Amino acid sequence: MKYFAVGKIINTHGIQGEVKILAVTDFAMQRFQPNNTLYVKQNNQLQPLKIRTVRRFKQFYLLSFFEYADLTSVEKLKNCQLLVDEAQQTALSQGNFYYHQIIGLTVVDQQGKQIGKIKEILSPGANDVWVVERTNNKELLLPAIKQVIKKIDLDQQQVEVELMDGLDEE
Incomplete structure (x- = not known):
């Protein structure tokens, strides 16, 4: 359990x-x-x-x-x-998730290119921020807003995101 x-x-x-x-x-x-x-x-x-x-x-x-x-x-x-x-967990309405369901998911862009994995979730204020661990690059901070997070697929264990200008400083 x-x-x-x-x-x-x-x-x-x-x-x-x-x-x-x-x-x-x-x-x-x-x-x-x-x-x-x-x-x-x-x-x-x-x-x-x-x-x-x-x-x-x-x-x-x-x-x-x-x-x-x-x-x-x-x-x-x-x-x-x-x-x-x-x-004992309460069932959430559609489109809402527990942190433990999000942490560990693979993050991909809209073309399907893998960006990294979500390693933690921060709650600094207005919205959560997902910390994405990447290989050969520094961590990426993604605001958990609908303009960035396009699709969460728990069955596929992945999140599709749109990297808006200024989010990724590669």
């Missing part, structure tokens, strides 16, 4: 066993609900955690788990990723 990150435990909060979560999901309100199960990986072991309480705190979420009752017990979770399993 595959697991995907939905948050990172960045610190503890208070003495009641709450942890401060930085969400890395577009579905935080769905993921972080009482009685939902998340997973944390420690020492190469996956441990299920059942959410007891949830509340917002500035740009973070504060969660407590049934498995941990106090500050001392929850301390060991600091800096751990919170995960969901593949079956």
